[in-house]
Amino acid sequence: MQIADGVYSMGNEKGGHVRAFLLDDGKDLTLIDTLFETDARLVLDQIGRTNKTVADLKHILLTHAHRSHLGGLAELKRLSGATVYSHEWEADIIAGERKAQASARQLLRPYTGYLKVYALQVAFALGLDNHPPCPVDHTLEDGDRVGPVEVLHTPGHSPGHLAFNWPERRVLFAGDAVCTWPSFGAGWPTLNLNLAQHRKSISRMANLDAWAVGVGHGDPLTGGATARLRSLTV
Numbered sequence: 001m002q003i004a005d006g007v008y009s010m011g012n013e014k015g016g017h018v019r020a021f022l023l024d025d026g027k028d029l030t031l032i033d034t035l036f037e038t039d040a041r042l043v044l045d046q047i048g049r050t051n052k053t054v055a056d057l058k059h060i061l062l063t064h065a066h067r068s069h070l071g072g073l074a075e076l077k078r079l080s081g082a083t084v085y086s087h088e089w090e091a092d093i094i095a096g097e098r099k100a101q102a103s104a105r106q107l108l109r110p111y112t113g114y115l116k117v118y119a120l121q122v123a124f125a126l127g128l129d130n131h132p133p134c135p136v137d138h139t140l141e142d143g144d145r146v147g148p149v150e151v152l153h154t155p156g157h158s159p160g161h162l163a164f165n166w167p168e169r170r171v172l173f174a175g176d177a178v179c180t181w182p183s184f185g186a187g188w189p190t191l192n193l194n195l196a197q198h199r200k201s202i203s204r205m206a207n208l209d210a211w212a213v214g215v216g217h218g219d220p221l222t223g224g225a226t227a228r229l230r231s232l233t234v
Contacts, residue, residue: 001220003171003212003214003220003222004169004170004171004211004212005169006023006024006025006026006148006169007021007022007023007024007166007169007171007212007214008021008022008023008024008046008049008050009021009214009219009220010022010035010042010043010046011035011042012042014035014036014037014068015035015036015067015068015069015071015217016068016181016188016217017181017217017218018033018035018036018068018069018216018217019033019035019214019215019216019217019218019219019220020032020033020034020035020042020043020069020072021033021173021214022043022046022047022050023147023148023149023166024050024052025147025148028056028057028058028059028147029047029050029052029056029057029058029059030057030058030059030060030061030146030147030148030149031043031057031059031060031061031076031082032061032062032063032149032164032173032214033061033062033063033069033070033175033216034060034062034069034070034071034072034073034076035068035069035071035072036067036068036069036071037071037072038071038072038074038075038131038132039072039075040071040072040075040076040079041072042072043072043076044076044079054076054079054080055080055081057076057080057082058080058082058083058147059082059083059085059146059147060073060076060077060080060082060083060084060085061085061086061140061146061147061149061162061164062084062085062086062090062094062136062162063161063162063163063164063173063175063176063216064086064087064090064157064158064160064161064162064175064176065086065090065091065093065094065100065158065160066100066158066176066191067100067129067130067131068216068217069175069176069216070094070131070132070134071131071132073094073131073132073134074131074132074133074134075132077134083137083138084134084135084136084137084138085136085137085138085139085140085146086136086139086140086160086162087139087140087141087153087159087160087161087162088139088141088160089158089159089160090136090158090159090160090161091136091139091160094131094133094134094135094136095133095134095135095136096130096131096133096134097133100158101158101159101193140162141153148166148168148169149164149165149166149173150164150165150166150167151164152164152165152204152205154174154175154177154201154204154205155194155197155198155201156177156187156192156193156194156195156196156197156198156199156200156201156202157175157176157177157187157191157192157193157198157201158176158193159193159194161175161176161177161201162175163175163177163201163205165208165210167208167209170209170210170211170212171210171211171212171213171214172205172208172210172212172213172214172225172226173213173214174205174213174214174215174216174229175215175216176188176191176215176216176217177198177201177202177205177216178202178205178213178215178216178221178229178232179215179216179217179218180215180217180218180219180220180221181217181218181219182218184218184221184228185232186198186199186202186232187216188217199233202229202232202233203233205226205229206226206229206230206232206233207226208226209226210225210226210229211223211224211225212225213225213226213228213229
């Protein structure tokens, strides 16, 4: 699914309707997150549809170190040799050296409207399904630029959560700070570790001029998307 010039959304129902995004800036390919499946099939299929090859994939950017977003990472790194990036706080989790931090709220009764994600929350909290580990090549800080996107440090969902902004195309990639599945909201309530930080991160993203916002779970927001984000700050 193409959501803007050179921006493709990929995903299916696995991992809670998780999404990844392939960016084509006319020179190289950049990937944001790697979906749930370990074979990277959906990403490889989308690369093929752009009339490029996996060798054109130069950057793999990771919003954070939760299982749903890391499934295809090791395979894509093996096939492409692309440089893998994350925030420093998430890097050893991605490399398989530390478990992702869970919130005690994840094992409480599910929030109203979030029954569909409760099994995913419990599996994550108990560490029942691990991703194939892969080392991170470079860590990122707020204000860095990789490929066509600017890096935003947006903690709250996790301490090292990142968002990415492509200002020339007016597309923001919000990661799990925002979801549209099973409903539109500021992420999944029980999976946000620091609510005060999370609110500040949402407010920061809502001040950008994005026409489209790619989210970690669910379909992207298109057409004046930052107005939708502002509704989450009131």
